[in-house]
Amino acid sequence: EPEVTQTPSHQVTQMGQEVILRCVPISNHLYFYWYRQILGQKVEFLVSFYNNEISEKSEIFDDQFSVERPDGSNFTLKIRSTKLEDSAMYFCASSEEGPPLHFGNGTRLTVT
Amino acid sequence: GEDVEQSLFLSVREGDSSVINCTYTDSSSTYLYWYKQEPGAGLQLLTYIFSNMDMKQDQRLTVLLNKKDKHLSLRIADTQTGDSAIYFCADLNKGTYKYIFGTGTRLKVLA
Numbered sequence: 001e002p003e004v005t006q007t008p009s010h011q012v013t014q015m016g017q018e019v020i021l022r023c024v025p026i027s028n029h030l031y032f033y034w035y036r037q038i039l040g041q042k043v044e045f046l047v048s049f050y051n052n053e054i055s056e057k058s059e060i061f062d063d064q065f066s067v068e069r070p071d072g073s074n075f076t077l078k079i080r081s082t083k084l085e086d087s088a089m090y091f092c093a094s095s096e097e098g099p100p101l102h103f104g105n106g107t108r109l110t111v112t
Numbered sequence: 113g114e115d116v117e118q119s120l121f122l123s124v125r126e127g128d129s130s131v132i133n134c135t136y137t138d139s140s141s142t143y144l145y146w147y148k149q150e151p152g153a154g155l156q157l158l159t160y161i162f163s164n165m166d167m168k169q170d171q172r173l174t175v176l177l178n179k180k181d182k183h184l185s186l187r188i189a190d191t192q193t194g195d196s197a198i199y200f201c202a203d204l205n206k207g208t209y210k211y212i213f214g215t216g217t218r219l220k221v222l223a
Contacts, residue, residue: 004154035211043155043200043213056210091154099143099204101211105154 002026004104006092012110013082021077021107023092032075033093033101034067036060043091049075082111114138116203118214125222130191132217134184134201144177145202146186149216155200158186188219196221 005024013019025032034046047057049067066078075094079086089108093101116136124130136144145160161168161175161184168175174187188195198216205212 006154035213042215043202043211045210045212048210093155100145100157100160102157103147103155105152 004092004094004102006090006104006107008107009105010108010110012112015084015111016081019079019082019109021079021090021092021109023075023077023104024073025075025092025094026102027073029094029096029102031055031095031097032067032069033095034077035091035093035103036088037091037106038085038088046077079109082109084111087111114203114205114212116201116212116214118199118201118217120215121218121220123220123222124191126191126193128191130188130195130219130221132186132188132199132201132219134186134214136182136184136201136203136212138203138205138212139182140205141203143204144175144184145204145211146173146175147200147202149198149200151197158199191219191221193221193223195219
């Protein structure tokens with residue numbers, strides 16, 4: 001069964017550094033999402049992306065964050081200057097025209 | 113704003129039934145979902161129910177929806193040790209297609 005893949009599985013970075021989290025959505029899916037889960041907290045919506053543009057973003061998704069679909073297969077989340085509070089599990093998801101969302105296994109980001 | 117609440121822990125004996133409960137506030141929900149998260153893994157879609165249904169059965173899983181009380185439950189029959197995981201309830205907002213997740217219920221199955 002096709003699946004969403006995310007790399008790396010774990011990323012450690014220093015505060016202030018830029019990170020790029022990568023995702024390969026399911027090939028025929030049109031909608032792409034990033035969610036995050038801070039340890040012990042709820043899974044939170046960050047951003048949705050459709051037709052090469054952001055369709056919705058949450059309050060969390062400030063100017064430090066950006067998303068891109070650079071080549072028609074990858075979907076990336078960039079954090080420009082990481083903060084300690086960005087440490088979380090980041091989940092990529094994709095869907096066809098509508099729900100349900102199919103999630104990847106996540107990238108654990110640790111900011112030191 | 114919209115919110116989804118779940119109890120944090122549930123412990124059952126192997127072979128018993130598990131019932132995981134969820135309440136939500138969004139009155140414009142179209143679908144409600146159950147996801148399973150095993151340690152170190154992603155969110156695996158288990159099942160979902162459309163908001164105009166009361167019940168959905170899928171093998172060992174039974175989803176019950178009380179739309180009036182905004183209460184959703186997931187029943188796992190004959191619970192096995194492999195069912196030990198965190199179970200997330202998620203509400204899909206009709207207008208935005210944005211999921212609102214609960215805190216997750218950690219199910220522990222005792223042998």
